[in-house]
Amino acid sequence: MLHQIKVIQAIASAVLEGGRGTNGTAHPKQPEKALKLYEFEGSPFCRRVREVMTTLNLDYEVYPCPKGGERYRTEMKALGGRRQFPFLVDDNTGTQLYESQAIIHHLFKHYGKTGQTPKQYSHYPKVPVLALAGTVVNGARGVWVNKKILKREAPEKLLELWGFEASPFTRIVRAELTELELAFKFHNVSKERWQDQGMAILRLKPGQYVPLEGGKREQVLKLMGDNIQVPYLVDPNTGVKLFESAKIVKYLRAQYGA
Template sequence: MIMHQIKVVQALVSGALEGGRGTNGTAHPKQPEKALKLYEFEGSPFCRRVREVMTTLNLDYEVYPCPKGGQRYRNEMKKIGGRRQFPFLVDENTGTQLYESQDIIHHLFKHYGNSGKTPKKYSHYPKIPALAFAGTLANGARGVWVNKKILERPAPEHLLELWGFEASPYTRIVRAELTELELPFKFHNVAKERWQDQGLAVLRLKPGKYSPLPGGKREQVLKVMGDNIQVPYLVDPNTGKALFESAEIIKYLRKQYAA
């Protein structure tokens, strides 16, 4: 438990170094008809930029983890795109395949943003992602290397499903574990839509029973989770398992897919 809390603190510092990007998002996303597919790994600072924008736009997408030393999706993406470079976005709605993080960001705002234009804060990232790289180090470089215990295992039949948002420290820990285990999953962004959403599930700025923004995405998410919004939330359709707490999720993933 102590080690898990250390991981939480490291993930929290990692998010703080990026100025809280990947926390807030639109309540009314332009969700693509066909799922966006992102080949990436949690510890990459360039991939992190794209994930932050995905949360800002509150988009759901499929993740195919490509940790260093992994074979499953690194080989697959090379067959599709021709090289191993991350992140790699496949958008079947527009027939687009993109590698460079800045190009991906422009594409996302153009097709799924409200104005079709990339905001200035997202249009000129530095070539060397110093803050994001520092965030990766602060997070203990988790989500970078493959767990060698799973190299000979086939991928699960169905994508796991994870609800969270980029800057959530608890969600970050789970995403790192999914990356290291090369477990593909569908990520459902649950971005903060207004000031009443800020804070942990039990410590929100607005006390009392949680009430989502009417007509917002969180209102739909609440139907999945029950009487409150809490992330991370994992559903494994391969086993029928559904879990909330990050420590319990990691324990389950290791027992089910790495033991």
């Protein structure tokens, strides 16, 4: 029952943002070196950046910095000089950036098709009312570190998670990763066209799912099998591969939270 409540809250959070962070390009300009984002799931300013990452369909490394956490907050302060989120490290351009709007301009400049930031992403309100409301509706999950758990050392290898920003089931897993301070590589699986819309078991286009030829989803399908379903977690430290948000959360708590 608790998990179902989380799902309902996560769906409401996505609706409040108007579905931003769902659709993206089929042919991303993936950087040679991984982008690194220091952030936390419940931050409305970080959410802005994650939405653009999905729009550009970029993969990136996430270093969760929940309030009360120390593992990556200390690391990012050593890099940038202050604890402010989000914080982007782009080793491809030698850039380190604070401020969500500055990061968004940087992403479109270097990894967008035209090098220009689209109007809908150029002028965010100073107070992110909708994103903040989404955080509240989502129960403020992914804001604070989980102090009830017995902390372990960070795993040797980054966990890997496939999903997209607006996916409510993916949001639940990202919140858990944040609260456990587990770094991970996020593989965006944006919706590339209308045939991709809907859940894996209930897409708008009936019949066998066929991704756009030459698109990013075509490559993802080879990884997942006969359909694309998110979230999908791979833990290279243990060899575990899991679908279903409830199963993933249960695994993360058992493996890294106690």
